[in-house]
Amino acid sequence: MSYEVMVGNKAAATAVKLAKVQVASAFPITPQTTITQYLSEMYAAGEWDFDFVNVEGELTSQVVVQAASKVGARTFTCTSGPGLLYMHHPMQVTGSSRLPVVMAVVHRGYKGMQPDHSDLMSQQWTGWGHQYVEHAQEILDSLLMAYKVAEDARVRIPIAVGYDGYVLSYTAEPVEIPDQGDVDKWLPPYKPMPSVLPDEVDPSTFSRGWGGGDPQMPWKIHHEAVLKIEEVLKETMDSFEKTFGRRYGNGMIEPYKMEDAECAIIAMGTIAGTCKAAVDKMQAEGKKVGLIKLRSFIPFPVNDFQAWTKKLDGFAVVDRSICPGKGGPVFGKLRDSLYDLEKKPVTLQFHAGLGGKEVRVHDFEMIGDKILKAAKGGTVEQVTWV
Amino acid sequence: MSERITRAQIPMSELTITPGSACQGCGAALAARLAFKALGPNVIRHGIPCCPDSVTQTPRVGTVFEGGGAQLTGTSRALKAIGREDVLAVGFYGDGGTYDIGFQGLSAAAERNENIIVITKDNEAYMNTGNQRSGATPKYARTSTNPIGPRSRGKPRPKKNIPFIFAAHYVPYVGTASVGFPEDLIAKVTYMKTIKGFRMLIVQSPCPVGWRFDPAKTIEIARASVQSGIWPLYEIMDGKTFKLNYKPKELKPVTEYLSPQARFRHMTEDEIADIQETATANWENLLKADEMGRLTL
Numbered sequence: 053m054s055y056e057v058m059v060g061n062k063a064a065a066t067a068v069k070l071a072k073v074q075v076a077s078a079f080p081i082t083p084q085t086t087i088t089q090y091l092s093e094m095y096a097a098g099e100w101d102f103d104f105v106n107v108e109g110e111l112t113s114q115v116v117v118q119a120a121s122k123v124g125a126r127t128f129t130c131t132s133g134p135g136l137l138y139m140h141h142p143m144q145v146t147g148s149s150r151l152p153v154v155m156a157v158v159h160r161g162y163k164g165m166q167p168d169h170s171d172l173m174s175q176q177w178t179g180w181g182h183q184y185v186e187h188a189q190e191i192l193d194s195l196l197m198a199y200k201v202a203e204d205a206r207v208r209i210p211i212a213v214g215y216d217g218y219v220l221s222y223t224a225e226p227v228e229i230p231d232q233g234d235v236d237k238w239l240p241p242y243k244p245m246p247s248v249l250p251d252e253v254d255p256s257t258f259s260r261g262w263g264g265g266d267p268q269m270p271w272k273i274h275h276e277a278v279l280k281i282e283e284v285l286k287e288t289m290d291s292f293e294k295t296f297g298r299r300y301g302n303g304m305i306e307p308y309k310m311e312d313a314e315c316a317i318i319a320m321g322t323i324a325g326t327c328k329a330a331v332d333k334m335q336a337e338g339k340k341v342g343l344i345k346l347r348s349f350i351p352f353p354v355n356d357f358q359a360w361t362k363k364l365d366g367f368a369v370v371d372r373s374i375c376p377g378k379g380g381p382v383f384g385k386l387r388d389s390l391y392d393l394e395k396k397p398v399t400l401q402f403h404a405g406l407g408g409k410e411v412r413v414h415d416f417e418m419i420g421d422k423i424l425k426a427a428k429g430g431t432v433e434q435v436t437w438v
Numbered sequence: 439m440s441e442r443i444t445r446a447q448i449p450m451s452e453l454t455i456t457p458g459s460a461c462q463g464c465g466a467a468l469a470a471r472l473a474f475k476a477l478g479p480n481v482i483r484h485g486i487p488c489c490p491d492s493v494t495q496t497p498r499v500g501t502v503f504e505g506g507g508a509q510l511t512g513t514s515r516a517l518k519a520i521g522r523e524d525v526l527a528v529g530f531y532g533d534g535g536t537y538d539i540g541f542q543g544l545s546a547a548a549e550r551n552e553n554i555i556v557i558t559k560d561n562e563a564y565m566n567t568g569n570q571r572s573g574a575t576p577k578y579a580r581t582s583t584n585p586i587g588p589r590s591r592g593k594p595r596p597k598k599n600i601p602f603i604f605a606a607h608y609v610p611y612v613g614t615a616s617v618g619f620p621e622d623l624i625a626k627v628t629y630m631k632t633i634k635g636f637r638m639l640i641v642q643s644p645c646p647v648g649w650r651f652d653p654a655k656t657i658e659i660a661r662a663s664v665q666s667g668i669w670p671l672y673e674i675m676d677g678k679t680f681k682l683n684y685k686p687k688e689l690k691p692v693t694e695y696l697s698p699q700a701r702f703r704h705m706t707e708d709e710i711a712d713i714q715e716t717a718t719a720n721w722e723n724l725l726k727a728d729e730m731g732r733l734t735l
Contacts, residue, residue: 074519075512103515108546115505119512122499125519142502250480250525253497
C-alpha cells in the first residue's frame with residue numbers, strides 16, 4: 053500500500069483505477085468537475101484498458117454506463133446536484149434493469165451551490181442503493197466496496213456513493229491507497245447477467261417486455277434485491293477489513309463512542325465528522341451521548357436501529373435535506389423503523405446544513421443537550437432548525 | 439459509397455418477426471424487414487419508444503426515449519472493452535428519437551464519431567401516440583396537433599433537413615432511403631456494414647393511419663415521394679462526398695405525392711405551388727452537388 057495526500061475527487065478517481073473500470077462516462081459539473089479531469093488523464097496515460105466517454109450532458113452519461121454495463125463492462129459515472137436531477141429519467145432504467153453501475157454523487161444542493169443531501173435524497177424512487185460517506189479515505193473504500201456489493205449475484209443493483217462537495221471534493225487529506233494486487237484478488241472481474249450478445253443471448257430475455265404476467269412483480273423483485281444490499285454490504289465490510297485493514301462499522305451504520313451512551317445523534321456525511329468532535333467534548337464532560345453515523349440510507353438499517361433502541365433512550369436525527377411540506381427523510385424513516393417496538397425512545401428532528409450552512413461543534417453540543425434533556429422527560433420542541 | 443444491387447440480390451433471410459405491432463401497410467415495419475435482411479444476425483438492436491416497435495430475432499435492448507445516441511455509445515464502447523467489435527450496435531429509431539427528443543444525444547454521438555449505426559424510420563409525426571406533429575412533419579401536413587381551422591393551415595414550418603444536419607457533423611456516412619426503393623435501401627445498409635464510425639440512414643416510411651391513405655398504396659406513395667423530389671435518395675460521405683442515387687430524367691409533379699394523402703387534402707393551389715417550388719429548387723441544388731460529387735457544408 054501507499055499514502056498520498058489527495059482531495060476527495062482524486063480519491064474517487066483512484067477507486068475507479070483500482071476497480072479497473074472499463075467504461076466511464078461523465079459530464080463536468082461543480083463540485084464533481086475534477087473527477088472528469090482525473091479520468092481523462094488516466095485515459096490518456098493508458099495504464100489499464102479504460103475508456104472514458106466525455107459526453108454532452110448527464111442524461112447521456114447515465115445511459116452510456118447503463119448500456120455498457122448491460123453489454124459487459126464495469127462502469128462508473130459521477131455528478132452533482134442539478135446533474136443528478138437531469139439523470140433521473142435513465143437512473144430508474146438502470147435500477148429497474150438491475151445493472152450494477154456505481155456512481156459518485158458529489159453533493160451540491162439545488163438552492164445554491166453549497167452541499168446538502170437534497171440531490172441524492174431526491175432520487176429515492178429510482179431503485180438504487182444510496183450511501184453517504186464522511187472523508188476522502190471512506191470515498192475510496194466505499195466506491196471499491198460498492199462494486200463488490202452491486203455486482204454480487206444476490207444484489208445486482210446500482211449503488212450511488214454520496215459525499216459533500218467542496219468540504220471533501222476539493223479538500224486534501226492523507227489517503228491510504230491499497231495495492232492493486234490485493235484489490236484484484238478481492239474484487240473479481242465483472243460479468244453481465246444475462247448476456248445480450250447475439251451468440252449468447254437467451255431469446256426469452258428480449259421480448260417486448262410488456263403484456264402478460266403480474267405487473268407488480270418486477271417492483272417486488274426490485275425491492276427485495278435492494279434490501280439484500282444490507283446482508284451483502286455487511287459481509288463485504290468484513291472481507292474488506294480482512295484484506296485492507298479498515299472498517300466503517302457494519303457498513304450500514306458506524307457507531308462512534310456508543311459504549312456508555314444513553315442517547316445517540318444520527319448524522320450523515322461530513323457533519324458526522326464534526327459530530328465526532330462534539331461527542332468527544334461532551335463525553336469528557338460526562339454527558340452520555342454518542343454518534344451513530346448513518347452510511348446506508350437505502351436500504352435503511354432498520355434492524356440495527358431496532359437493536360440500538362434496546363440500549364438507548366433517545367435519538368437526535370440530523371437531516372441535511374428536507375422534503376418541503378413533509379420533513380426530513382432520515383427522521384421519518386427512523387421513526388417508521390421503531391414504530392412496532394414496545395420501547396419507543398424519544399426522537400427529535402434537527403434540520404441542519406441545508407444550502408451548505410455550516411454546522412459547528414457547538415451546534416452538535418446543543419443537539420446533544422436537547423436529546424439528553426428530552427430523554428430525561430424534559431420539555432423540548434420536537435423540531436429544531438439548527 | 440453504396441453499390442447498386444438487383445432485386446435478386448436482396449437476402450432471402452428474414453430477421454424481423456412480422457407483423458410485430460405494426461398496422462396494415464406500415465412503411466416502418468417494411469423498413470425494419472429490409473434493413474435487418476442486410477444487417478444480418480450479429481446485431482444488438484437498440485430501441486427507444488417508437489412506432490411500430492419492430493420485433494427481430496436479434497437481441498434487443500432499450501432505454502429512455504431521449505437516450506438513443508447514448509445507449510449506442512455505451513454498447514459500442516463496451517463491445518470494444520470486452521473484445522467483441524464484430525457485433526454491430528444498431529439503433530432502430532423513429533423520427534421523434536432522431537429529429538427531436540433524441541437529437542441532442544445523437545448529435546453528440548455523431549460529433550464523437552461513435553462506431554454505431556442509426557437507422558431512422560421516418561414516418562413524419564409521433565405515430566406511437568397518435569399522429570402528433572414532429573420536427574419531421576412536412577409543411578402544411580395536418581396532424582392531430584396541427585388541425586385545420588381559421589388559424590391553422592396544418593404544420594406552419596418545413597421538415598428539418600436532418601440528413602444534412604448530421605452530414606454537417608462530418609461523419610463517415612449519412613444516407614436517405616425509401617421503402618419504395620428496396621434495392622437502394624439494402625445496398626446502403628450493406629455498405630454501412632463495411633465501414634466504421636457514425637453511420638446513419640433515414641428511411642422515409644409512409645404511415646397509412648397518420649398520413650391517411652389506403653394501406654394498399656404505401657409503396658406507390660413512397661415511390662412518388664422520391665420521384666417528385668420530395669424525398670430524394672442520396673448519400674453523403676465525411677460531410678463532403680455526395681451522390682444522388684436515383685435521378686429520373688424529369689421529376690413527377692408533387693401532386694402525385696400529395697393528392698393521395700388526406701393529410702394534405704386541405705391545401706390550396708398556392709400552397710401546392712409553394713411545395714412544388716421548394717422541391718424543384720432543392721432538386722436542382724442536389725443535381726449540382728451530384729455533378730461535382732461534393733457538398734460544401
